[in-house]
Amino acid sequence: MLVSVLAALLAQPAPSPPPPDVLLEALTSELARSKKGLPGEKDAPLYYLSYRVTDGEAWGASASFGALEGQSGRPGRLAGRVRLLDVMARVGTRDLDNTHKVRGSFDFDFGGGGRSLPVDDDKGALEVALWKATDDTVRAATKDLLKVRANVAVKVAEEDKAPDFSGDKPQQRLEAKAKPLAEVLDRDAWEARLRRLSAAFKTKPHILRSSVSMQVSSMTHYFVDSDGARLREPRFFARLGVWGSVRADDGMELDFYDAIEATSPDALPTESDFETRVARAIERLEALRAAPAIEPYVGPAIITHRAAGVFFHEIFGHRIEGHRQKDADEGKTFTRKVGQLIVPDFISVTDDPTKRQWGELPLNGFYLFDEEGQPAQKVPLVEKGVLKTFLLGRSPVKGFAGSNGHGRAQPGLRPVSRQGNLIIESTKQLPFAQLRAALLDEVKKRGKPYGLLIEEISGGFTNTRAGGAPQAFKVIPQIVYRVYPDGRPDELVRGVDLVGTPIASFERILVTGDDAKVFNGFCGAESGWVPVSAISPSLLISDLEVERKGKGHEKAPLLPPPPPSASTPAKGGAK
Numbered sequence: 001m002l003v004s005v006l007a008a009l010l011a012q013p014a015p016s017p018p019p020p021d022v023l024l025e026a027l028t029s030e031l032a033r034s035k036k037g038l039p040g041e042k043d044a045p046l047y048y049l050s051y052r053v054t055d056g057e058a059w060g061a062s063a064s065f066g067a068l069e070g071q072s073g074r075p076g077r078l079a080g081r082v083r084l085l086d087v088m089a090r091v092g093t094r095d096l097d098n099t100h101k102v103r104g105s106f107d108f109d110f111g112g113g114g115r116s117l118p119v120d121d122d123k124g125a126l127e128v129a130l131w132k133a134t135d136d137t138v139r140a141a142t143k144d145l146l147k148v149r150a151n152v153a154v155k156v157a158e159e160d161k162a163p164d165f166s167g168d169k170p171q172q173r174l175e176a177k178a179k180p181l182a183e184v185l186d187r188d189a190w191e192a193r194l195r196r197l198s199a200a201f202k203t204k205p206h207i208l209r210s211s212v213s214m215q216v217s218s219m220t221h222y223f224v225d226s227d228g229a230r231l232r233e234p235r236f237f238a239r240l241g242v243w244g245s246v247r248a249d250d251g252m253e254l255d256f257y258d259a260i261e262a263t264s265p266d267a268l269p270t271e272s273d274f275e276t277r278v279a280r281a282i283e284r285l286e287a288l289r290a291a292p293a294i295e296p297y298v299g300p301a302i303i304t305h306r307a308a309g310v311f312f313h314e315i316f317g318h319r320i321e322g323h324r325q326k327d328a329d330e331g332k333t334f335t336r337k338v339g340q341l342i343v344p345d346f347i348s349v350t351d352d353p354t355k356r357q358w359g360e361l362p363l364n365g366f367y368l369f370d371e372e373g374q375p376a377q378k379v380p381l382v383e384k385g386v387l388k389t390f391l392l393g394r395s396p397v398k399g400f401a402g403s404n405g406h407g408r409a410q411p412g413l414r415p416v417s418r419q420g421n422l423i424i425e426s427t428k429q430l431p432f433a434q435l436r437a438a439l440l441d442e443v444k445k446r447g448k449p450y451g452l453l454i455e456e457i458s459g460g461f462t463n464t465r466a467g468g469a470p471q472a473f474k475v476i477p478q479i480v481y482r483v484y485p486d487g488r489p490d491e492l493v494r495g496v497d498l499v500g501t502p503i504a505s506f507e508r509i510l511v512t513g514d515d516a517k518v519f520n521g522f523c524g525a526e527s528g529w530v531p532v533s534a535i536s537p538s539l540l541i542s543d544l545e546v547e548r549k550g551k552g553h554e555k556a557p558l559l560p561p562p563p564p565s566a567s568t569p570a571k572g573g574a575k
Contacts, residue, residue: 026126048090056219066199098144114412160326170229178234210244252551300442301452301544305517309534322417345385346428353420364531365420372407410528426512513538
């Protein structure tokens with residue numbers, strides 16, 4: 001019996017080998033040829049070369065008031081099929097190379113290539129494109145090194161003399177390529193869903209503009225370098241968003257945005273799930289239009305979980321990105337505070353891009369390897385209030401010689417250290433009902449007429465630079481309530497912006513909730529837009545400053561909107 005089974009197995013044809021990856025072959029062969037044939041100038045040797053390629057499809061569509069507004073990346077259109085190359089050439093030495101910052105001039109050039117490659121798997125055509133892009137990049141790098149050396153010679157000595165490039169271990173990992181969008185997404189069905197979902201706004205005369213949208217990409221990310229790195233990683237990402245805008249009677253324009261993300265096709269929401277979000281957005285917009293405007297205020301407030309995540313992302317996260325610690329033009333809020341208490345001792349902060357999800361919710365900031373070919377790492381940034389380290393790419397910082405996997409960038413831009421999944425934890429927690437009671441106690445103690453409860457937010461921004469504008473932050477809430485100590489119902493207010501400076505704001509955190517939740521979003525900085533997440537519990541702040549946002553001066557439309565058409569599409573229930 002055993003002999004017959006073995007004979008049957010041997011008689012079966014061997015499994016077919018996977019098809020060759022022509023792009024990877026072209027990248028590897030041309031990199032080896034360039035490394036051998038481009039030694040560089042005698043006093044400016046080429047010591048490092050890398051190719052980073054984003055290869056796949058991107059598609060998006062949006063609908064408004066029941067009709068499709070626009071779409072991109074339909075089959076047969078080049079806009080949807082991309083193969084984008086970034087070349088990094090380093091000339092000089094690891095201690096001083098062409099990427100070194102030129103001080104005393106405004107240089108916002110973070111380009112790393114951003115060239116289109118042929119989308120056909122023609123090895124010869126790919127190699128020609130790589131050859132030309134490499135030649136251009138090496139020539140530009142050689143010129144940049146001359147500027148760097150001249151700048152170093154005429155400027156005062158730098159405080160941070162760390163090398164320009166770390167000697168991290170090259171990584172090798174080849175995963176399966178991403179699937180074509182047609183295999184994982186029915187675009188026609190999703191367009192129909194967007195039309196149906198957006199039609200709900202037709203019957204709301206005070207909502208002036210609205211959209212329901214979807215953006216999705218299925219990409220394979222490649223990285224090869226002259227040190228021996230060979231990486232291939234698939235990434236799927238989708239975002240469904242609902243947005244609307246209203247105008248209050250005093251002319252203030254207000255909008256509300258909500259989104260849900262998916263990092264695999266199986267995680268896409270059903271139509272009924274997203275219909276609930278559309279209904280909620282409509283309810284929020286109508287309530288905001290009728291709400292009173294906020295007046296400038298300083299006093300006790302609760303920043304709820306997701307909003308607290310953005311709060312930490314802006315006032316803390318950007319200030320511990322490694323490249324900012326060695327840039328002479330940065331404010332360096334925490335550069336010299338390693339080993340010191342910078343937040344209350346009940347708070348710890350980590351950044352963990354290896355974490356794929358929080359509960360059942362996918363995290364935007366998840367990745368396996370960063371854009372410099374280094375493995376993502378969990379980084380304990382703050383332990384019991386004490387700063388331990390920084391987020392690092394391959395640009396070392398004084399006292400920190402290697403990358404911890406946080407060199408990130410959008411295609412076409414040079415990586416710098418960026419956040420991934422920022423996680424705030426607390427050992428001083430209260431259930432939310434007790435946190436709210438503590439807020440009211442603080443309001444009474446301070447003799448304030450009310451406290452604030454800050455819920456949903458749309459984003460924020462911060463200034464980390466030295467000189468000129470203040471190193472302040474602004475977080476932009478969407479839903480804010482006044483909470484009264486005399487038992488009156490909470491009152492929704494509009495036109496609120498949170499403002500402040502980082503060190504003072506941290507000192508005013510009194511206690512947190514036990515209700516950590518996720519904010520998923522995109523962060524824009526020097527290296528472009530990258531997906532990020534922030535996870536935080538609610539925060540009780542003793543003194544929070546809010547300002548009233550500017551308002552417009554236009555009246556409501558002169559003519560009421562047309563009545564809903566009988567052709568409004570019916571709701572569908574398919575996923």
